[in-house]
Amino acid sequence: MKNNYIFKLVNFGVLLLLISGCNDYLDLQPQSEITNVTFWKTANDFKLAANWFYNSALDGPNYNDNWSDIAFGMESDAISSGTYVAPETDGTWDGAYTSIRNANKLIEQGENSSIKNDLLPYLGEGYFFRAYSYFRLLKNYGGVPLIDKVLVPDDPEVFSSRASREDIVNFIISDLDKAISDLNAKSSTETGRICKEAAKAFKARVCLFEGTWRKFHQSGDANTLLDLAVSESKSVIDSKSYTVYNAKGKDSYRYMFIDNTSTNNPESILAKHYRININYDTWMYGVSWGDMNPTKKIADLYLCTDGLPIDKSSLFEGYDLCRSEFRNRDPRMKQSLVIPAISIKRPQFDSPSPQWPGVGNNRNINSGYMLYKFISEISALGSTEDSNYDYNLMRYAEVLLIYAEAKFERNGSISDDDLNISVNALRDRVEMAHLTNGLVQISGLDMRTEIRRERTVELAFEGFHWDDLRRWKTAETELPESVLSIKVTGTQWDSPEVTIDGTSTPGVFYNLPADQLENGYKVLQSGAQRSFDPDKNYLLPLPTKQISLNPALEQNPNW
């Protein structure tokens, strides 16, 4: 009897254990996630993967010009001061390799896809953004580890040493060539996406950057790259895909950055988009508070309306009055810098108010010059509506400037015809006198200086100038200089109360202590606190954690 019980019971128990023992009980399938196996089936899947780069691989608005001599932030900047120390980690480095991983995956899947022909444009975008990411690395660090496949932690390539600068450049150009061949030509329907012309324009940027770097740093064959820069930029010009923005008459230059009425700026080649109720960036608000302030360097760069620099032109009215230096100048000056006491709209305020440096509700810094470029006219107290403008990463103006500069640097000269299709197309927008070989000759100007001036002035505060100083190899002379601002000594600024056009303000620059003045100009940072070591500072240091994780990585010289 007992035995029978136990026998039954054991049977029962075994049965239950077996039921619970079905191993596929643990084989569950994801219900709300997409896996690598189910993805990559349709062209639309590839499109979604390509879309990611626009949000995550593109640079956003930046304060990079604070690293140069034409702008100054709230506080002095370690990179431009020469006091930068190698950081432990760095967002540019990490971000670029994240993008490269995703691009490698898109390319790997696309090249092996049975529907490759249907997804060529997305494959092209994959190549473009891989090149774009390597260019970000190249600019900061020079040669970096070259990763062209999707890695897993066990792969030895994770511990690669740095490829040469040349290899990286070749890789970027080869990726861009593939992108150019895969991408569609600019269309009116797929606005916002990278097109064939955009890839060419970007290739021109890379080639100019590296071509001039080689030329001035005397490191290798510059001419091949300069030729490419000329031909690619010319090809973009000839495609007539883009035109100079002219929708707002003589104020077009300033409005181009704050025109939200059209999603199709004809000058924009590549932009980061910010749209109401979708995304925003507080950069616009920041520049209006004083996160980026023009310096004397840029103020003095603006030509007089006769096309001559201030030290050569009779039209220059000097600094005696707060507004005198703004008279008879390249109209881009007053569209980039605020004329003191002028009443303008700013996002921080309900209504237009007179602008004074460093007073009351104005800027958080009394640097003297105030930025006007990018300042939105929408009052956005308590909302983010001031933060929904496109931020141009590449606009047609740059292509024109690339063409002029590459042409000149390749040949040592540039024809008036070439100047007319490039530099002077930009001057026409603001009704400035043309740059011609004749004017240069007559007035004893230097063509290279004028082309560089045009670039600096046109692209001011858009984040190009620090890179430009480095590739021109002029950083070692420009950056150690004192950073100065308005002239104070003996001018209208140096009074207890300043009155212009009936509005007045307490004189914040009145009786400035001597240590805040240099030759009568307000000092933002004294040259004594700045330095630039040409054997070290032309490249940024690699983040130290990467070196300790991967001993094969070599730090840049002297860091």
Add this chain to the structure above:
Amino acid sequence: MKKKRMFYAWGRIIGFEQKIGLKMRLTLVLLLFGFLNLMASESYSQLVKLNISLKNATVEQVLAGIEENSEFNFVYNRDVIDLQRKVDVSYKDAQISDILEDLFQDTNVKYRFIDRTIVLSATSGTAPGAQPMKVSGKITDSSGAPLPGVAIALKGTSQGTISDSDGRYALSNVPDNAVLVYSFVGMRTLEIPVDGKALINVKMNEETLGIEEVVAIGYGTKLKGELTGSVSKLNSDMIESRPVTGTMEALQGIVPGVTITRQNGKPGRQDYSLKIRGTSSINGNVPLVLIDGIPGDLNLINPDDIENLTVLKDAAAAIYGARAADGVILVTTKRGRKSDKPVVSYSYNFAFKEPSFLKNPTNTEHFVKMFNEANANDGDPQTFSDETLTRIAANDPGTGPGENWGVESYPMFYQSHNWYRDIFQTSLRQTHTISVSGGTDYSKYMLSAGYLNDDGTISTGENFSDRYNLRMSVQSKLTKNINLDVNIAYDDQIIKEPSQLDDAINNGLKVFSYVPYRNPAGRYYTYQGYENPFQELGEGGSRNTKNSMLSNNFKIDWEPVKGLVWTGQAAVNIGHYDDNAYYSTFYSYNWDNEEFGITRNSPNSAYYSDNSTVYKNFSTYLNYSTVIKKHSINLMAGASREKFSRKSKYMYGADFSSNEIFVLPLSDPKNLSTGDYWDNNSWALLSYFGRASYSFNGKYYLDGTFRKDGSSKFSPDKRWSDIYPSISAAWKISGEPFFKSAISDDILNLLKIRASWGKTGNQDISELGLFDYIQLISIGGQYPIDGSSVSKLASLNGIASPNRTWETIETKNLGFDVAFLHSKLTASFDIYQKKNKDMLVSVAYPSTLGASAPTSNAGTLMDKGWELTGNWSDHVRELKFNVGFVLNYNTNELTDLQGQDSYDVGLTTARQGYSLNSYFGYKASVIRTEDELNDYASKFAGKGIVPNTQPNGYKGLGIGDVMYEDIDGDGRITPYGDKTKGYTGDAVYLGSADPKITYSVNAGLDYKNFDFGLILQGTGNKYTWRGNGNFGAPLRYSWFQPLDYFYDKTFREDNSDARYPRLSNNGTVKSYNYQFSTLYFENTRYLRVKNITIGYTLKNLLISKLNLKDVRFYVSGQDIFEFSKGTWDKNYDPEESSAESNYPMYRTFSCGVNIHF
């Protein structure tokens, strides 16, 4: 019916009627009737069939055999009954009366059934009969001292008395066949048959604390005296006697090894965290909570439903391998007991909650003075004129032109309002619990219903938490060897709060004190762009969440042969979580009652989300126990499977046509969006487990368990864990003859040593996704590629982790239990070590990998600690008292994080070589002299974090600024040094946020009808840094008013020994001075008077006419007072986080009543 009327009457008196509602009352009554009908039954003695077969056994063995096989127990006097007489018995399916008839044939022994108790008596000269008589006697304790206050009750009646101060008692009208029950707190209850005796002197013995208590240990139970592992048990009296609303609140501080902290005082969302013996993984595992064997939520269950609670802390938890890495809490709910009639209990508590530790912003005068002081320090003209100060002193309401920094065209007021204080107020809370229980020989039941209404302490807007608990428990004997145990519970919690609650609390600190709450027209006033918190609370809409759980738990025990029990358990928990919120549009008004131009929540919007979860648990196990002479053996083996699945979604709508009705059809269809609210994936676990226990002669105990688990969270290759073993042993030294001969049992009556070792696994890790072993693609993000509409974005979601598997935690424990003076004084000590050897940690790879490598089983965390508890229970005549304490020490070290040495300045969760949650920062002091300034500036100005002069008006370091120590000596102040050059940086270890020591003391007194209870709870050193918030440093933002705490605590020439650096409005000065340093670092250890309760009980005798057994009234205070440090003059509760939007904690003062019918 009388009883029900009574219940109803009480309900009316205390507002029960409104709260529960007619429908629920009816339901309860119907349920009750249904069960009473079911329970009509025959007498147990007639029904039960016994099998017993013994050869050459003593009568005593036969009686013991019957007791073991049935629910009968025998009461007899050894001196009159011959127990050693040898007999042979052999019965199958026999009735008890037949067996007894045979057994005592031809003897003078008579038997009598009283319920299930069988009284054996010897017929003697005195004539038996049922005449009432008077019984008297004296009661003494084990030392012979008289024992007053003992309750003597005539069993089965409401008749009884209490012993007087000499321990004497007298009871008349006692039938000679009656049984007297003697009970006294702390003493073992005695039942003595009268048997015609007129004088009964009684010696009562102290309850040998817990030795015979049954303790749940996972898939079985054990007597407390037989435990080999570190197990703490808490009985319902520690929960019931206090007016707490939640189980977490009740447990805080009173269970050894268990640490509970709460983050804030929001009704229903106090964010309690529960830890057993520290943390065993950086991945933040939590203890497994099992309610009647099935995972449940301690936040939801009604604490009054808990019978007892067991905490398995060491290898004892290993039987739950897969999820037991951080210990297990076994909750056993209350069960019905056999009774002639239903036992009804009702309790009510009414409480005032007074917000405590409210942050205190400066008043207008202090603010203005601080602001002007900052101006003076910066060399700027003073912002507020002397006239302003005069007007403030005069309490001038004023609306003059604004004069705050940069504020021009706004009104200026001069009075002082404490916005933050005024958004809070004292609030009310009430709880009701009613339960009905009873049973027969075949079926027992327990029904309970609870209601909690907990109002939030905000003064505007609706904020409360309502909790409803219904529980039904039925145990039935289906046949003589099959028992069915059914537990069904429905717990429901509704929380309502303003949808902008957190924001409003934060804004309450931000508005200047001079700003009035309303404009002259009576509308909420909006000053500049400052949100009006009252308006946000009152007009911004509301959020409602509803969290409900239906728990069904069925268990069958089948004992086919003696000692062998098969158990099958099936449980299905169906959870539902609703969360929706409305954001109503509201308008801002200025002083002139014009619309301000700022519209909040525009367009209005709402979201609705709902989640349903199903958790299924099936387990089966076989248990065999036998006693062979002095050897006692228990074997158990079983298996279980669990599966959890969830369906969740949300819908969002905006631009509703009305601000009152937020139903989705009224929203603008183009704004509708929908998606998954949470991950809709499932997980499953499959487990096998077993235990073998052996004990010899009640002195030596040995216990071994194994467990093997499979988890769906790992790739098929890595799915199955190793076999997790555990082994534990105990030696009751006090049971040894040599010990007994050396030490008197009167002095030291228990000495036991326990040791255990075991391994458990961990996969219940929030970091671990459910399908991490497959490469996932994430689709999401917001980006307008075409410049107008949102494009979907797809990217690789990390790197798949096919190699990850279980974390393994190895636990060692050594413990001692001692009891002195007949267990009046008891103590336990445990020392332990937990080592997580396969902890999932991120292993840093070069960024060239392009994504974070998946965590791998490569880390080690070592936890060490000890626990000491002691308890002394005694009485001095009628005064009974007990004092107990719990002292825990726990520390951990991340011994191997794969070299992960990175840390943040501030709170760092994990850094190799340090404990979890360590703070790193600068060592700092204030520059107080010119010499210090010159010396420091010459060394460090312009280097590292020390600024040079700046164009924003920063003129360089000054007296009153902070100087930071250059710890690594590299000549510059930097948080991290250049390691390649041997510099370690200047941010050093400052302390840990987790206390090493936690402790509590609880004391109780009983005197006659009074009782008193006290609980103290506290921690040792634990650190907090608050400097990073808007208010963590004075005038951090010139547009927010500082905390008054900082007033007069900052450096000035005439206050040169101030603790904090000089005030400033200059951004560079502030960001430099307010670095993460020791200056703002606080030790927030505390000792809290957690609870004081004073009760008075009307015992059965006094009010027996009302048919009540007893009624206890009490008053109680919870979180009454504390000795604490680092609270910044009581701006922060020592337990709360430094978040400024924290809902404040509160003190509770309550009164209540417990009634037993």
